[in-house]
Amino acid sequence: MAGGQYEQVLARLREAARILNLEPGIFEILAEPERTLEVALPIKMDDGSIKVFIGYRCQHSTVRGPAKGGVRYAMDVCMDEVKALSSWMTWKCAVAGIPYGGGKGGIRVDPTQLSEGELERLTRRYVYATYPIIGPEQDIPAPDMGTNAQIMGWFVDTYSILNGVYSPGVVTGKPVPIGGSIGRREATGRGVIFAVRELLIRLGKEPTEITCAVQGYGNVGSVAATLAHELGCKVVAVSDITGGRYNPRGLNIPEITKHVENNRVLEGYEEPGADNISNTDLLTLDVDLLIPAALQNQITEENAADIKAKFIVEAANGPTTADADKILGENGILVVPDILANAGGVICSYFEWVQNLQNFYWSEEEVNSRLDNIMTNNFAEVWDFAHEKDLSLRTGAYILGVKRVVDAIKLRGIFP
Numbered sequence: 001m002a003g004g005q006y007e008q009v010l011a012r013l014r015e016a017a018r019i020l021n022l023e024p025g026i027f028e029i030l031a032e033p034e035r036t037l038e039v040a041l042p043i044k045m046d047d048g049s050i051k052v053f054i055g056y057r058c059q060h061s062t063v064r065g066p067a068k069g070g071v072r073y074a075m076d077v078c079m080d081e082v083k084a085l086s087s088w089m090t091w092k093c094a095v096a097g098i099p100y101g102g103g104k105g106g107i108r109v110d111p112t113q114l115s116e117g118e119l120e121r122l123t124r125r126y127v128y129a130t131y132p133i134i135g136p137e138q139d140i141p142a143p144d145m146g147t148n149a150q151i152m153g154w155f156v157d158t159y160s161i162l163n164g165v166y167s168p169g170v171v172t173g174k175p176v177p178i179g180g181s182i183g184r185r186e187a188t189g190r191g192v193i194f195a196v197r198e199l200l201i202r203l204g205k206e207p208t209e210i211t212c213a214v215q216g217y218g219n220v221g222s223v224a225a226t227l228a229h230e231l232g233c234k235v236v237a238v239s240d241i242t243g244g245r246y247n248p249r250g251l252n253i254p255e256i257t258k259h260v261e262n263n264r265v266l267e268g269y270e271e272p273g274a275d276n277i278s279n280t281d282l283l284t285l286d287v288d289l290l291i292p293a294a295l296q297n298q299i300t301e302e303n304a305a306d307i308k309a310k311f312i313v314e315a316a317n318g319p320t321t322a323d324a325d326k327i328l329g330e331n332g333i334l335v336v337p338d339i340l341a342n343a344g345g346v347i348c349s350y351f352e353w354v355q356n357l358q359n360f361y362w363s364e365e366e367v368n369s370r371l372d373n374i375m376t377n378n379f380a381e382v383w384d385f386a387h388e389k390d391l392s393l394r395t396g397a398y399i400l401g402v403k404r405v406v407d408a409i410k411l412r413g414i415f416p
């Protein structure tokens with residue numbers, strides 16, 4: 001894989017810029033994140049020692065609205081990664097048609113190694129350190145890998161104390177009793193399955209004819225696997241960091257979800273007819289549908305030629321490298337790209353923020369039906385545009401997203 005993760009984004013941006021015939025200055029604006037911040041976070045550990053963690057926030061673009069995007073707690077978090085993830089948020093929000101730019105942040109930490117108290121202190125210190133640049137109208141964080149609703153609860157509390165006003169709109173993905181939206185936790189996985197449903201309709205296939213493998217059983221993968229199963233697909237393989245299970249006759253997804261809820265990991269799960277499978281072997285299984293719902297850079301030029309799935313719906317951010325895209329395209333594998341397929345999370349974050357600003361809360365039915373409408377319309381828009389112009393769905397989605405950001409830059413003009 002050439003270059004870092006941000007290079008993966010630039011490769012797609014260059015392709016969109018070439019097709020859109022963008023002037024070089026506009027390309028440069030899109031290629032350089034507006035603002036980056038690196039912070040040192042000293043924390044008193046439970047044993048009395050002091051540890052310093054490094055945190056980041058990147059605001060790639062605020063042209064279409066406040067920066068929006070999650071906060072990731074993981075050991076590989078670095079500036080290159082948050083730059084890549086924040087620019088994906090810019091394109092994702094533009095494709096989704098919601099009034100946000102793109103941001104992302106994170107802390108280099110393994111959250112499973114911290115006590116709850118340490119995690120809370122680290123989160124509160126991160127909010128303090130990023131306070132000058134975040135806010136309901138500036139930059140609105142949310143959960144991502146390694147973070148959850150409780151962390152967002154500490155987030156909103158710390159920000160509100162510093163701000164002197166209760167400000168639930170500063171962060172989304174909060175617990176429901178303190179201003180979170182019903183349906184937000186499931187929204188990314190639910191949106192992925194709306195994309196699967198729309199894809200199958202266009203291919204003239206019934207869900208019951210489809211075998212499916214899901215890589216990743218976290219917040220996104222577990223919901224995607226559950227809803228794929230409920231839609232009627234045969235989910236034959238799932239995995240998480242501890243490994244995977246494969247049952248060609250279809251896995252018992254409700255039992256797996258129960259096991260993971262109780263044990264946090266898939267490890268220890270057994271069912272008759274299911275074998276162990278590694279994360280890498282899962283990707284090359286002979287299935288109809290592959291849903292990567294774990295990390296970025298899973299499908300690379302090394303394994304792309306071995307992928308046997310007929311279609312890939314990207315639930316993770318950036319699971320496929322730009323080099324792998326070419327190979328998948330040559331092999332006729334249809335990819336529904338991340339910036340379209342996994343937008344359900346940020347679309348529901350937008351609903352949460354709107355509810356916070358209005359202090360008026362919606363029912364689950366209203367949240368899910370609005371999410372369905374937006375996902376279905378966006379899918380149709382990208383599908384029709386890509387087919388009309390004879391482009392891949394990824395390039396089609398990038399062009400739609402990039403063009404919306406460019407139009408906004410031109411309408412706002414360049415200051416001063």
Ligand code: GLU
Nearest residue numbers: 069070142144345346349
């Ligand atoms: N972390 C999620 C994503 O990558 C959600 C971001 C948000 O809701 O702001 O799309």
